[in-house]
Amino acid sequence: MLNTGVFAGKTVFITGASRGIGKAIALKLAKDGANIAIAAKTVDPHPKLEGTIYTAAKEVEAVGGKCLPIQTDIREEESVKKAIEETANKFGGIDILVNNASAIHLTGTEATPMKRYDLMHTINTRGTFMTSKYAIPYLQKSSNAHILNLSPPLVMSPKWFQSHVAYTMAKYGMSMCVLGMSEELREYNIAVNALWPRTAIYTAAMKMLVGGNDADAAAKISRKVDILADAAYCILSKSSKEFTGNFCIDEDILKKHGITDMNQYAMVPGSKLLADFFLPEEYLKGDDISVPPGYEGTAPVFEQQSGTSEGNEAVKVFKAVEEMMSDDLKKEINALLLFTVSGQNFYVDANGSRPFQVSQAEIGKPDVTLVTDDATFLKMAKGEIKPTNAFMSGKLKIKGNLAVAMKAEKIFGKLKAKL
Structure with a gap:
């Protein structure tokens, strides 16, 4: 102009x-x-x-x-x-x-x-x-x-x-x-x-x-x-x-x-x-x-791909989450997270009032839901892309408490050393 x-x-x-x-x-x-x-x-x-x-x-x-x-x-x-x-x-x-x-x-x-x-x-x-x-x-x-x-x-x-x-x-x-x-x-x-x-x-x-x-x-x-x-x-x-x-x-x-x-x-x-x-x-x-991720009004859904090799990799990642979870990290998160990875649900219960667990069965109402695809999830887990960047680019959708979603980034920070 x-x-x-x-x-x-x-x-x-x-x-x-x-x-x-x-x-x-x-x-x-x-x-x-x-x-x-x-x-x-x-x-x-x-x-x-x-x-x-x-x-x-x-x-x-x-x-x-x-x-x-x-x-x-x-x-x-x-x-x-x-x-x-x-x-x-x-x-x-x-x-x-x-x-x-x-x-x-x-x-x-x-x-x-x-x-x-x-x-x-x-x-x-x-x-x-x-x-x-x-x-x-x-x-x-x-x-x-x-x-x-x-x-x-x-x-x-x-x-x-x-x-x-x-x-x-x-x-x-x-x-x-x-x-x-x-x-x-x-x-x-x-x-x-x-x-x-x-x-x-x-x-x-x-x-x-x-x-x-x-x-x-x-x-x-x-x-x-x-x-x-x-x-x-x-x-x-x-x-x-x-x-x-x-x-x-x-x-x-x-x-x-x-x-x-x-x-x-x-x-x-x-x-x-x-x-x-x-x-x-x-x-x-x-x-x-x-639309900004998390503000669509309805929970976004990615295509179901649970039969892929990447889907099997997601299961391995959440096993690593179980192994590396500490009392300090659980206290810091203090929430129930739901990860939906190409259609597969993974509940990570890090609520301070309950025993820690990872489950594909429904545990309760999550504080935040993070939805992404297999490839993006694995990149986040390996430290190849930050969750913040995936969110900004629309590859990670968030519904619920954004503050809890920000805390979830600490999980990926520790996962990088385990994978």
Whole structure:
């Protein structure tokens, strides 16, 4: 998408913009000659994640923008107030606020440490509210003021809550800020909108999560950050008097601006993409997209192949699981797992209140069901592919408690040494 120069001289305050989506939006607007304030915590290089506020600032200036890198802790009120004031003083005001900073922890209620709960709600909901609060006096003076939150549409479907209610609440808190503030600030001609991707977006954080060569699997099901940068450009260029209170999906916005070739944003053009969380049902349909594993609404089933040699290998793997299970590992898992491998069921009962057992006969209602094929299961067991990567690529389906599924990865970590 070509830049038009509409943001020349405009001042944009972006939280969490040292890398990823926030930085992509910063660079897109900077190409017009915008003034960019990068408000983020990272001032020293992260051992696994590229980018600091200073390296991002250099990139912004290299493409034609002016930049103010400000170390900001979105959780601290004085830090946010100071960053907003410093930006307004340097550039003479603030025209746009992009609330991008966010924290994520995909666990169920019992498995969510309160420290993680507090972190997500303090950064996502409180941080968005607080940054908006202190930016409003400056935005009121702008001729076309915008607040843009990177948050989802408010889809009240149980499936988006059941596996990670704390995270969903924190992200929806950002969206509720859009719902309320768009009406509250309408009289001041300050637009408040939300932007959310239809598909998974490939960022440095995702690359770190899957790691190594397996990052290729995640890339194949994802789009580039550019799609959100272009969509944000479209939204922020609209009249703040006319376009407010909208929950925008990146594809929709771009199509309305005449951009129909979404393949240009794919990490691997032509590949089938993974849908993001929190989308209305109509966005989860189509040959070009697959539903996030575990959110299909029904348990996925792979073709029955129990008579194959691979199926016999699966039996051997679960015998190895029996042999290597320790009291410490059982205590750590503390759940009943069901593995469905090409149609064969294997119950692994590691509930702390019962004797450990592995059985192909039904034991009870599993806390989580993991469904895959023989080949993928054996690769996971041998350490050739991480369960996280199999999940991201759609080769491992999960239904039930995602937190328990994450614990199951410890089994595969120990199996590698046994096979």
